[in-house]
Amino acid sequence: MSTPTVEKHSAALDAAEAGGTELITVTLRIRRFNPEEHADPVWVDYQLEMDPKERVLDALNKVKWEQDGTLTYRRSCAHGICGSDAMRINGRNRLACKTLIKDVNPEKPITVEAIKGLAVLKDLIVDMDPFFQAYKDVMPFLITEGNQPTRERLQSAEERERFDDTTKCILCAACTSSCPVFWNDGQYFGPAAIVNAHRFIFDSRDDAAEQRLEILNDREGVWRCRTTFNCSEACPRGIEVTKAIQEVKRALVTRRF
Amino acid sequence: MSTDTPADLVVPSLQAHTGQGLGTGNPADALVVEPARARSKRTPRRTRTNFEMLAWLFMRLSGVVLVVLVLGHLLINIVLDGGVSKISFAFVAGKWASPFWQFWDLLMLWLAMLHGSNGMRTVINDYAEKDATRLWLKGLLGVTTVFTVLLGTLVIFTFDPNI
Ligand code: FES
Numbered sequence: 001m002s003t004p005t006v007e008k009h010s011a012a013l014d015a016a017e018a019g020g021t022e023l024i025t026v027t028l029r030i031r032r033f034n035p036e037e038h039a040d041p042v043w044v045d046y047q048l049e050m051d052p053k054e055r056v057l058d059a060l061n062k063v064k065w066e067q068d069g070t071l072t073y074r075r076s077c078a079h080g081i082c083g084s085d086a087m088r089i090n091g092r093n094r095l096a097c098k099t100l101i102k103d104v105n106p107e108k109p110i111t112v113e114a115i116k117g118l119a120v121l122k123d124l125i126v127d128m129d130p131f132f133q134a135y136k137d138v139m140p141f142l143i144t145e146g147n148q149p150t151r152e153r154l155q156s157a158e159e160r161e162r163f164d165d166t167t168k169c170i171l172c173a174a175c176t177s178s179c180p181v182f183w184n185d186g187q188y189f190g191p192a193a194i195v196n197a198h199r200f201i202f203d204s205r206d207d208a209a210e211q212r213l214e215i216l217n218d219r220e221g222v223w224r225c226r227t228t229f230n231c232s233e234a235c236p237r238g239i240e241v242t243k244a245i246q247e248v249k250r251a252l253v254t255r256r257f
Numbered sequence: 258m259s260t261d262t263p264a265d266l267v268v269p270s271l272q273a274h275t276g277q278g279l280g281t282g283n284p285a286d287a288l289v290v291e292p293a294r295a296r297s298k299r300t301p302r303r304t305r306t307n308f309e310m311l312a313w314l315f316m317r318l319s320g321v322v323l324v325v326l327v328l329g330h331l332l333i334n335i336v337l338d339g340g341v342s343k344i345s346f347a348f349v350a351g352k353w354a355s356p357f358w359q360f361w362d363l364l365m366l367w368l369a370m371l372h373g374s375n376g377m378r379t380v381i382n383d384y385a386e387k388d389a390t391r392l393w394l395k396g397l398l399g400v401t402t403v404f405t406v407l408l409g410t411l412v413i414f415t416f417d418p419n420i
Binding site: 180249 | 313314379382386
């Protein structure tokens, strides 16, 4: 039962492992809110010993598991896929599970707060219902006319490429809750809903583009967009959100899609 | 939600926050917790007009035309031919003797006023939180716009150089 792998440890790997456990003290400044405790939100500082290569989500977990179990936040996959842990970290919307501590200047306190424009229920948890209502309103599902084909609905690679960018959305609400128009007008559909409408409007297999465009032609639709580019900057998936919104506007004007 | 709870019913939690609290205690901060106007459950009423689209297009097109009109206006009035010091009643009267400058100024007046008020309408839509405030501000904006446009048009067409 000898373990020859031990000898095979390269010097580089040893160095990486030794360096990998270098801990630093970080301050996590979390905007906490508990309506049963106090009507106002309150900033609370937590001191942590963290590896700077860990993520903000690890820091939050550490607070919750080791310091204060009352801290509340959403997370599920922890790998940037489920879209449940969008939050404002150092004033910018990001996924806590995709943000490394070394990237958000751990020398100063790292501020963490709930995303803006949606009602905060507790700590970092917001009421996502209005967000998903806007998503549902653009009918984010395939609508077809005529007879069903006997085999699959064919599409060329170019036709698929047309809306490839907007298929990447994980509905984390980072874009919508970074939009200053949405902060002031909760009736605005918001970038995420428009991105998901774009995904079907430009899908060659879908036949309801007209209907979706009509929905977004509304007073609270695409024309409220001010091309602030906050959404494109906030998107953890790198979707060119503002570009997608502009493409929907152009489709509305030219009626070509 | 907390905002409906009377202050004397708020029970302090038995579990103290660790760390140091930085709360302002300012009630205005509570506004951040509840968004100004939340999206309602029901789908908003369909308006079925292209007004917003036309307004958006108008902003782009009038903007392009205004660049030419305004820069041309500034160039002719305050840069070329003696600069700003030449502007006088006689200069304006001389300009408006020609239908070309009448049309230029008329177009500039209309486009600039409509472009500006549509921009203001956008700002009001974005920032007025109460329906009543929004209605009043937009009403005021409409009245001022109509007044300025009509007065300006009247002056351009009825201008008498001999007064
Ligand atoms: S926890 Fe799933 S996206 Fe971050």
